[in-house]
Amino acid sequence: MPPPASPHGAKSKAKPVDIGGLIEQEHLPAGRDGLPQPLIAHSQRERILAAMAEACAAKGFGATTIADICKPAGVSRATFYELFEDKEDCLQASMELSLADAMGRLVEVYSPDKPWATMVRDATATFLDLLASRADFARMALIEAPAAGGRSFELYASGKRVLQALLDRGRGDPIEERAIPSSAGRGALAAAESLIAGQILAGNTARLPELLPDIVYIATIPYLGQDEALRQSREAETSLRPGAG
């Protein structure tokens, strides 16, 4: 699909985004295929991470025991403690992999030539696809990590700051801008995150990609206005239909 022939496309003042720099600034890893798929998890470490994600989905991180992780992973307690200090360390390792995956995909999707709204749409679509394909990890990253505290929370917060910075680049030249509060991007991100987390907890993780039009709407409306946000949202909906894009 060609870039939108919108008035905003032409006059967009969005600054180019140094996505790599953003990620580095947050000390986040970025690489593809970091997360183990349960079926192809060969190493003990991968099996432990997959088993922990599964156990957390069933009973929550707080109630998950080392035994809950070791048994399905087919490893001994001793092996677990050789690889991880404790349960928190294991969650942290899982968060690192999840973020590496997410950031790696963000880098792939990002291009400085894309209009800001297109970038928001592509990044959101990629992110939703990733979450949908790794349900248990999605749950850990978006539901357990925020409440876990420590380094896992820090990783979660860092990932959010990168997305935040991407969204905020839509603000454009402040001089001609509307009276938009500085928290507008954070509000949009919070709205999207809550929508996603709600679907994950409702067991609808596989259907997360369907949220794309609504998230595009709420992410673009602060800077593009309602009419253009609705247009972007409809375009996103079209891109979801089979056979499109």
Next chain:
Amino acid sequence: MPRGRQEERWRLPRGRHGLPPEVVSRSQRERLLAATMRIVAAKGYAATRVTDLTEEAGISRTTFYELFADKEACFLAAYDNAVDGLVRRISAAYEAERRWPDRIRAGLATLLEALAEDPAQARLGLVDVAAAGPAAQRRFRAAVQRLMPFFDEGRDFAPGGRNLPANASRMAAGAVVGLISDELVAGRAEELPSLLSDLLFATLIGYLGPDAAAREVGEEASKQLRT
């Protein structure tokens, strides 16, 4: 989720009194629910034991297990009870206004004041609740959804209300909870009332667009504006 502390401290006189058993049981249950929110907010869910709850509430273990099967059941009931109280307060403030944006402003102001009254319980209610397991996580989501009806009315108020995304109200409620959580995690619970402009903008924008939302926020926004 916090409520005034003092009102929860009351208890019936000990020993012989002529009160019917269901009144005694009800008073014990309410005391226990309030005590549970206080203790879990202070100690964290994992570290809280049933003994902590019975001691704080001044009830016996036997009574506890007559009322609830376990710590989790008790916490979930306490959580729902706190959410009920909060939603009632928001509702009353909302209903007292006429225009939808004013109603939202009043409801949000009440929510922020209520949460600022008890930072520990606010943090438990919005952030740490997720550490109490999947059932608690679902209760939290259900609590967020209880804000949706307030926003749904925006569809009738907004000029283009019928074209709005299906999840508009869900996202508005999510923005409220997310922005408040950021403040709670940063340890700024007492300053929550100053978040009103940001919350008002973040919720109205989906219905009215940025220009009209900024106008509704008006004076409060221009004070906080940083571009």
